[in-house]
Amino acid sequence: MSEFLIIFKGSIKVNFYDKKFKLKKNVILNPKDMILLIKGGHGFEVIKKVSMLEIKQGPFHKEIDKIRF
Numbered sequence: 001m002s003e004f005l006i007i008f009k010g011s012i013k014v015n016f017y018d019k020k021f022k023l024k025k026n027v028i029l030n031p032k033d034m035i036l037l038i039k040g041g042h043g044f045e046v047i048k049k050v051s052m053l054e055i056k057q058g059p060f061h062k063e064i065d066k067i068r069f
Contacts, residue, residue, distance in 0.1 A: 002057045003037040005029070010050035017041035041067075 007029045014035060015026045021041060028047065029035060 001060060002039075004055040005035050005037075006053045007031055007033045008051040008053070010046070010048040010052075012050050012052070013045040013047055015043045015045065017043070 009031055011028055011030045013026050013028050014037075016024050017040065018024050019041075027035075
């Protein structure tokens with residue numbers, strides 16, 4: 001499932017993981033930054049209180065489309 005984020009205020013760290021759930025890379029997003037997440041594992045850490053828009057392509061099936069680790 002693809003996901004698109006636009007940051008309006010604050011900042012977040014986006015962590016990227018490989019298929020074995022090992023952290024591979026991270027980036028910091030600040031106001032006016034955008035990111036398109038197409039595949040793979042990712043997670044977010046709020047660095048400074050954030051206001052953002054998150055757009056996901058659906059439909060979303062919680063049991064199939066998301067793995068928590």
